[in-house]
Amino acid sequence: MFKKHSRLRESFRLKFNRIHKIMAGAAAFAAAFTFGVQSASADENLATVYHIYLNDTYVGTIDNKDLIIDVEKEKVEEAQGKYQDFELTVEDMEIVPEQMFRPVADNNEALNKLKSELDVAVKSTTIQIGDKSVAHFSSKEDAEKVLNEYKKKFVSEDVLKQLEQPDEIKHSEPLKEGQSRITDVSFSENVSLTEQKVSPDEVLTVEEGVKLLEKGTLEEKEYEVKDSDNLSEIASSHDLGLEELLKLNPGLKDDSVINKGDKLKVTEYLPFVKVLVQEEVSEKQVVEYETETIEDSSKFKGETETKQKGENGEKLLNYVVHKENGSEVKRETLKEETLKEPVKEIIVEGTKVIPSRGTGNLDWPAVGGYISSKMGTRWGKMHKGIDIARPSDRTIKAADNGKIVSAGNDGAYGNKIEIDHNNGLRTVYAHLDSLSVSVGDTVSKGQKIGVMGSTGRSTGVHLHFEVYKNGSLQDPLKYVK
Known part of the structure; x- marks a missing residue:
């Protein structure tokens, strides 16, 4: 990097002080013995030399500063073939003059050293972010284009042009429903353009500058180890090799055991600067209704x-x-207008506990209907229950309180439900069109458990109803009428 230097060096201030003291003593001595010799005669004996500094480092001393011009010209001519597209100059150097009675200068040594150490340079326009020089360009136009192209990664060119006329935004019409507009685009840091001398190799094209801003700068950060993490996965997820991760964490080896909560150093590309966008939006939004639940002890759970x-x-x-x-990092509400109030949903929920033990008295399991076939021998086979047909409603109800122990298709029975009433009685409901309960459900007497149908081996829509006591088949007509 090329640096600006102070105009005077401490060492030469000390030397000047010594010289002035010698001169003062000599002048006093001369005055005492020559009775008023003019001080101008002493000045005529002084000679000026020039001390050369590059990047705060002493190069040499010469007695004719015009000799430097020849070195500058020679360096530029040597480099012109390599950097044909640039208007070359040389890096800044510092020339410190000093007046001496007996000047000490070595032009050849100083100029030869200057030739070997002096670099060519170009005047660049530099993008400065905060106090950091980020990128150098051959012209102000290129630098401005880079910043503009970087903004266009997040907003359109039309928006940027519109924002160049802020009065239009200020006096624009209020937004209508469904509309939006960008009101401001800025940078997260102070971004400025400065003039600097830099090496021609440091000058970027517009495309290179945009890529640099997009990529950002590599920074160290802390990573907290999670469950099932391992070193290879952590390295890979942060675009690091395992060896690079170990170098960042000197206490680690490739076979080290890491635990949840451990802190590791990793690297991550962070943007030099962020593009901040403010967008005003007007939209209709749904206001979801609330649900209120009211408990009712008269209804079963x-x-x-x-x-x-x-x-x-x-x-x-x-x-x-x-x-x-x-x-998106933040959202601020400007105005809110209610168009339609939500209507609360009210749900009544039963809290009455359903007893799983039956009363012992079975109710008719259908809504009306008649007995189309009784229990007994039929077509040479035992008919294990009664058939109920032609109800006024096809709803099938639990004959008593109990627990569902079977619910599903069972071959000739079709869709079948079996209820254990926990008092020695069990009831079976067959040929159902659909089921309203599942195994494990507790049901109350009269509760809907399914719909009458004609599934399985059936000649028509009806309910086949069976009753068992302590495992033995019973005639249902002993329990229901």
Whole structure:
């Protein structure tokens, strides 16, 4: 890097002080013995030499500063073939003059050393982010284009042009529903353009500059180890080799055991600067309804009833979205207008505990109907229960309180349900069209358990109903009428 230097060096200040003291003593001595010799005669005996510094390092001393011009010209001519597209100069150097009675200068040694150490340079426009020089370009136009292209990664060119006329945005019409507009695009850090002398090799094209801003700078950060993490996976997820990860963490080896919560150093590319975008939005939003549950002790647990159906509301919302490099980081509400109030949904929920033990008295399992076939021998085979047909409603009900121990298709029975009433009695319901319960459910007497049908081996829509006591088949007509 090329640096600016101070105009005077401490060492030469000390030397000047010594010289001035000698001169003062000599002048006093001369005055005492020559009775007023003019001080101008002493000045005529002084000669000026020039001390050369490059990057704060002493190069040599010469007695004619015009000799430096020849060195500069020679260095530029030598490099012109390599850097044909640039207007070359040389890096800044510091020339410190000093007046001496007996000047000490070695032009040849100083100039030869200057030739070997002096580098050519170009005047560049530098993008400065905060106090850091990030990228150098051959012209101000290139630097401005890079910044503009970087912004265009997150907003359109039309938006940037529109923002160049801020009065238009200020006096624009209020947003209508569904509309949005970007009101500001800026950088997260102070970005400025400065003039600097740099090596021609440091000058970037517009394309290179945009890529550099997109990539960012590699920074160290802390990573907290998670469950099932291992060193190879952590390295890979941060674009590091295992050896690179180990160098960042000197206490680790490739076979080290890591645990959840351990802290490791990793690297991550962070942007030099972020593009901040503010977007104003107007949109209609759904206001979801609330649900209120009311307990009812007269209804069995598991029974629910919708007393009032819920309806979503609507509101018109104006807000500002704040984004950093395209990601939303904050949202501010400007205005909110309710278009439709939501309607609360009210659910009545039963709390009455369903007893799993039956009363011992079985109810008729259908809604009306008649007995189309009784229990007994039929077509040379035992008919194990009664058949109920032609009900006024095809709902099938539990004959008593109990627990569902079987629910599903069972061959000739079709869709079948079996209830254990936990008092020695079991009831079976067959040929159902559909089932309303599952194994493990507790049901109450009269509760709907299915719909009458004609599944399995059946000649028509009916319910086949069986009763068992302590495992023995019973005539259902002893229990129901």
